[in-house]
Amino acid sequence: MSQQTDVFAGRGAHGVRPPLSTAERIGSVVWYQVVVYKRTWRGTIISRFVSPLFFLLSMGIGLGSLVDARSGGVGGVPYLQYLVPAIVAVQAMWVSIGESTYAVLGNLMWDRMYQTMLGTPLRVRDVLAGHISAVVGHIAMASVIFVAVAAAFGGFSSWGAVWCVPVAVLTGLAFTVPVFAFTATQESDSGFNILFRLVVTPLMLFSGTFFPVESLPVWLQPIAWVTPLWHGVEASRAVALGTVDPPWLALHLSVLVAFVVVGWVLAVRLFTRRLVK
Amino acid sequence: MSEGTADDVLLEARGLTKMFGSFTAVENVDFAVQRGELFGFLGPNGAGKSSTMRMIGAVSPATSGTLRVFGLDPAADGPRIRARLGVVPQEDQLDQELTVQENLWVYGRYFGLSRAQVKERTAGLLEFAQLSERAKDRVEPLSGGMKRRLTIARSLISSPELLLLDEPTTGLDPQARHLLWDRLFRLKRQGVTIILTTHYMDEAEQLCDRLVVMDHGRIVAEGSPRSLIEQYSTREVLELRFDAHDHAEYAGKLAGIGERVEVLPDRLLVYTEDGDAAAAAVHSRGLAPLSSLVRRSTLEDVFLHLTGRTLVD
DSSP: OGGGOOTTTTTTTTSSOOOOOHHHHHHHHHHHHHHHHHHHHHHHHIIIIIHHHHHIIIIIIIIHHHHHHHHSSBTTBOHHHHHHHHHHHHHHHHHHHHHHTHHHHIIIIISOHHHHHHTTTOOHHHHHHHHHHHHHHHHHHHHHHHHHHHHHTTOOSSGGGGGHHHHHHHHHHHHHHHHHHHHTTOSSTHHHHHHIIIIIHHHHHHSSSSSOGGGSOGGGHHHHHHSHHHHHHHHHHHHHHTOOOHHHHHHHHHHHHHHHHHHHHHHHHHHHHHHOO | OOHHHHHHEEEEEEEEEEEETTEEEEEEEEEEEETTOEEEEEOOTTSSHHHHHHHHTTSSOOSEEEEEETTBOHHHHHHHHHTTEEEEOSSOOOOTTSBHHHHHHHHHHHTTOOHHHHHHHHHHHHHHTTOGGGTTSBSTTSOHHHHHHHHHHHHTTTOOSEEEEESTTTTOOHHHHHHHHHHHHHHHHTTOEEEEEESOHHHHHHHOSEEEEEETTEEEEEEOHHHHHHHHSOSEEEEEEOSOSOTHHHHGGGTTSSSEEEEOSSOEEEEESOHHHHHHHHHHTTOOOSEEEEEEOOHHHHHHHHHSSOSOO
16 A cells, blocks of 8 residues: 555665765766666667678778788788778777767757756766766777677787777777767757768778878878877777887877866866756 | 754755846745745746755755755755755656666666665655556656656655655646645655745645745745735635626726725736625626636735736736
């Protein structure tokens, strides 16, 4: 009988609880995203696993056989093995941007889940860190699966391939965090089209993914240097091919970290402005 | 602050003001809420009720004035205050794609409850909200009343000391409203302090121990429903409808009947201690209203008297 139900049974047990630790706060937001993903994972299969596989087959194996026959690969490396580490980084960018645009705007505007969370003990930076951590999970999962599949196709020549996953996660974060900040400024999803057309696609084409940036016109090359994708691609390729030059790798990783740090400061500021009025 | 006051006064606002740019949403309001009370903010849309609630809920910083919730300052101790609150926002803000029970599980975790605690409490809360049979259903197809009850159930998962409800029954049909009122009474009997906003005078009258009437960001009156009616209105009201385009022209003809007359677009309200006597007086002047109705005064009359406007327009 509902009349007997005391919804406050056990109140003494957890009336005034000790403050939550940061890990508990962030963990609770991650857990929400996990529950959501349990419902929506089917819809992500194509974009996440099938598309990169198509790239692998068409560019890596199709175009690769042509490149290898003509010039013996890129700098002596078979084209497939040249391309695969770069696709790992590109996929990290795709997944990041896919998870930092519509899903974030939805939580801001449509179902207002962020507002719901902020009505609880959570703070803006907990909500952000939790959601971003969940995106890191997406990137890591997608990268692990892709690296495994590509390895089966002969896309890697060494166990250095394993390092592609953390590099991909960092590359993805260098997109995720600034894009979260960007999304916090959007009032509708129309801005995302610009992001996809003016950022994602050009970056994929001109960041040394399919050919070395040195093949680009000289005036285009500096653009690659300031985009996170080129640094991610170069780092991923270096660890996969075992051609790590420590100062260069340190530079690439530092640029990626800088994107994450600056993005975080902006994201906290812009989310606070948007959500705390 | 002494132990006694900290225990009895859950909430206190002095000179509380909220501005959005140059617009003043809440202007210099004072109020206090005691433990165990059901306290209301009554006023039309745009009166500043929701802005006040959001400041109490420690999600919206006050522009000026002081606010203490559980003796804490929301500007400094937001998370500690929110840990002890249950919040039912104006829009339900449920995850429509998740199931009823998943919405509760997820929410409980934000308060640091373990998975086991959350699951254990969910069954009782869904029973309370009469949603047990829908526990495993998605939220999206549920009726408005069910979603509202789910939001209330969700707000209770952390066993809050203070429950904030912003327009809890707006958009619900009468049956759903009465069910919800019944649930709120039960919570009050269990010792929960409740603050709600409403623009329904019957809701305020039925539920609230004490309320403030808000208009244009200011508090215009404060008291129990009964004391407000006694103070600002008469015992009875005679409602008259005439076959007239403009009811104002009849107002003069009623001079001397009752204590005062209010003119509404579609009817006249005669404030009087004895409605039947006033109706007889109207007829004795040879006036023939299309309809005449004697009723008790309500908070609507209080609001009309204080502001010259009706609550719901």
